[in-house]
Amino acid sequence: MAPMTRSRNGEDGVPSDLAITYYIQRVSAGLIITECAYVSLMGRGYVRTPGIGTDAQVAAWKRVTDAVHASGGRIFMQLWHTGRISHPSLLPEGALPVAPSAIKPAGRGWTPNGLQDFVTPRALRVDEITQTVADFRIATRRALEAGFDGVELHAASGYLPEQFLSSGTNQRQDDYGSSVAKRARFILEVLQAMVAEAGGDRVGIKISPEMNFNDIVDATPQETFTYLVEQLRSLNLAYLHVALFGAKVDYHALLRPRFNGAYLIGGGLDQKSAEAAVAGGRADATVFGSAFLANPDLPERFRQGAPLNTPDTNTFYSPGARGYTDYPSLSETITA
């Protein structure tokens, strides 16, 4: 099950009991990857997203992981820092969002006051980069305390890790910018910190080459992602999760041979394409997002060749149970 932000948490970043129901309903996934949790308050980019720092957040997540484990499931927590994809109204004391370089993203983001233009972020100082790496380490520790089986670094979709990696958002001239190796450094340091805390076999990473979401652009994406993935080898990670959204380059063919852990693919898959990918050796496992959101018993539906519920995009991020925990399972549909 793909990581999916659902925006049903309290403003204090504490998941509610509804989250327990939501994840338990989807426990037949081989591995649940949670919605993204921010590693620090400066990494918060959306309303009602969860954190993994305070005691209350850890305690609430523990109830989720205990319930998932009691039902025989496995669950990793996705960790993020949104970087420049935030807004002063979401940050402590109205602070400017931070980023590798002070480059404003095109577009608008959801704030407590509705859709607003993104702002020009402030470039991180090197000591702040060091602190941010430490924040990922502490968040990993807290996630393990909360009972997660592991953690996934969100290095996809144009958030802070990919902002460092990409030439369009990183114009630094210090050790964290200019060459591909220096732009990859932040992600590699964060992963090293996460591995130091959890061990490589409990750490995964998600990337989305050429997704170009959140105004992220890289001048040489094939070279950049090849370099990054080759550097991952020494970390002995549990998995590399690559989500593709219409890229013309076959990144799975490019990246899979360069990686030494489980290779997970996602983005627009259905049962047929997913089974073909695994049977054909293109992936070790496949990741489903919106289909899992709308079908809590997705594996069983695939097994039976049963029809799927359609995801309701209007309720992807809206508060409450509607569109969250009220998608029927097959047996509920048959009873109804």
Ligand SMILES: Cc1cc2nc3c(=O)[nH]c(=O)nc-3n(C[C@H](O)[C@H](O)[C@H](O)COP(=O)(O)O)c2cc1C
């Ligand atoms: C409602 C929603 C929220 C999402 N939130 C996240 C997120 O927090 N982190 C992430 O890495 N991807 C997120 N994604 C992307 C999914 O993880 C996945 O890559 C994408 O939906 C493609 O898979 P699919 O075609 O099976 O839906 C989200 C997708 C959806 C539909």
